[in-house]
Amino acid sequence: MTHPRLEVADVVQQYGDLFLARYGATLSADQRRALRAIAVCRTAALGGHKTQCDHCGYEEISDNSCRNRHCPKCHGAAQVAWLAAREREVLDVPYVHVVFTLPHTLSPLSLQNPRVLYSMLFRTVAQTLQDIAGDPKHLGADIGGFAVLHTWGQQLHHHPHLHCVLPAGGLAPDGTRWLPCRPHFFLPVKVLSRRFRHLFLDALGHAYAQGALTFAGGCRPLASLPAWHRFLARLYTTEWVVYAKEPLRTPQHVLQYLARYTHRVALSNQRLLALDDGQVTFRYKDYQHGHRLRTLTLDAMEFLRRFLLHVLPRGFQRIRHFGFLANRVRQAKLAVCRALLPQQTAAPPPMRPDAELPPAPAASGTGCPACQRGQMSWVETLHPQPALGVKDGQPASWDTS
Secondary structure (H helix, E strand, C coil): CCCCCCCHHHHHHHHHHHHHHHHHHHCCHHHHHHHHHHHHCCCHHHCEEEEEECCCCCEEEEECCCCCCCCCCCCHHHHHHHHHHHHCCCCCCCEEEEEEECCHHHHHHHHHCHHHHHHHHHHHHHHHHHHHHHCCCCCCCECEEEEEEEEECCCCCEEEEEEEEEECEEECCCCCCEEECCCCCCCCHHHHHHHHHHHHHHHHHHHHHCCCCCCCHHHHHHHCHHHHHHHHHHHHCCCCCEEECCCECCHHHHHHHHCCCCCCCCCCHHHEEEEECCEEEEEEEEHHHCCEEEEEEEEHHHHHHHHHCCCCCCCCCCEEEEECCCCCCHHHHHHHHHHHCCCCCCCCCCCCCCCCCCCCCCCCCCECCCCCCCEEEEEEEECCCHHHHCCCCCCCCCCCC
16 A cells, blocks of 8 residues: 555644644643644654665665654554454454444533543443443343544544444353343443433533533633533433444454544544645545545644644543453453353454555565565664654744654
8 A cells, every 4th residue: 555645744744833823822732742743753853764675785764653642644553452452352242333422512611621521421431331231121231342532523523422342242240141132232222322411411510519620711601500500401401322333243353343443543644635725625424425425625724723623631541441341350251251152163363454554664574575585674773853854845943843
């Protein structure tokens, strides 16, 4: 696969200075850090190394990656490592995918309080699934899974939601049986939606009472208790969207399926189509009209503004496990599950990197891409050279430190 013709980095390099002049005062330190990292990723500004073929002498220079998790070029290695670890945890049962979405009304508040509200989203979704699955009227089992936070829609608007993937069944309360779900059915989404709304708004009210929320700009009126109560009342009468997809029937496909949702960023480089006269055009999928592919053109300032809406607080864990797959009990509970289930018929196929990622340069110890006979070996470390990381069109004042 070839490198994409256009990258998010190109937009940042050409318009980052103007963007900072207009919006810099409103950006968080994390958003500024992401902008800087994307601008210099895989350039001489970060240094790198040179490898050489021991047969034909072919040389290749590999610039270092920024390793910022919001960079479209830098999540491949983390994705492969995470999926390799999950490969050992896949059970020989169908898997279900459930999506929990926060109402649009909560977007301004969650953008001002991302760590508080996104953590609240993880906690209440996990509790919702465990409460309803544990009810004997539904499944009556101890379940486990993982959740991935996405904050974007296809057009880069703020759209926080959790993708939850979990085995379609669970352990009986006494731990002696595996209780499968009914075919083509996991849990009633209406019941999940009501429970989710109740738990989240209860937690939100508690955070308000504890003074854990920040109110600024358009959210400032919510600091008043009567306005806050009216705000919660509207949310209690809003339908909260929970969507359950068709179960995956074979565990061999689970890891490939997971790769669609883990370690993603708001927009991949492959979706970018053009950058002309300050206008960015990219491809998106229109889910309301049969998943048709359409194009959208935005002013470069608006494109960067939307892209940075999805920068998470530093250190925030966007993939979390719960139930019998929680870190503290995972190995013991998985051993019980496997003992209760029939033997797995086939191991999941080895996981490949996300197809949307750019190909990595030839690393030391790999085959030569030129002669196909020799091996590439490290010959030199290249030290960071910030001035060489500046591409044509990048403002001279752009900070590449």
